[in-house]
Amino acid sequence: MLDSLHHEAEIDGVEVRYHRFASKRIRGLYVDGVITLNPTAISSQPEMLCILAEELGHHFTSSGIILDQNNLLNRKQELRARRWSYHRLIPLERILEAYKARVKGRFEIADYLGVTEEFLQQTIDRYKEKYGVCVSVDDQHILYFEPLGVLELFPLDNDNLL
Structure with missing residues (x-):
């Protein structure tokens, strides 16, 4: 990088x-x-x-x-x-990339992204200020800033509903 x-x-x-x-x-x-x-x-x-x-x-x-x-x-x-x-x-997609790589914890995420923990925290704080508690990254993922995490959404199969 x-x-x-x-x-x-x-x-x-x-x-x-x-x-x-x-x-x-x-x-x-x-x-x-x-x-x-x-x-x-x-x-x-x-x-x-x-x-x-x-x-x-x-x-x-x-x-x-x-x-x-x-x-x-x-x-x-x-x-x-x-x-x-x-x-x-650290665009939102890079945080999602770290999640998909199963990286856990701020230290490991910062290491994976090649930045300092302080920079990662400042970035998260900025995104929280800009978007609020969470933001949709794409049609399948919601990124939460506090606590830091990703919610993966699964499409509904309308043919198999009750």
Whole structure:
């Protein structure tokens, strides 16, 4: 998935660089078509994927310098980039895919999806905020966000009803 995001960035003309920032608080930055990731502040591949996705989200959804998070408009742009990353890395169908693969528990689901548990939880929280307690993914499945689970629907055979 990390390679896929790198490729997506490249296709859209976004350069991805790696740089050791003095502060470990800075894990990634997006400025003028360049994403810079701080490998010393990132502890795992899943974390790298989540940060790259968010920074790519800034490319697609943000404008200007939004470092001052005391500014409401900047916070809104930050949230928009995060939401983009949630939908990009974990669309509803991927959660359903994990269910079909019989993956259980948040740790295992996050591992299966290649993201951090924190990112998975933030994504679930976003979907719950957007859809409510549950959402129909297709004609055969309802995805519940609290507790996280899938209800599989079976078609009725009208010829064999009582």
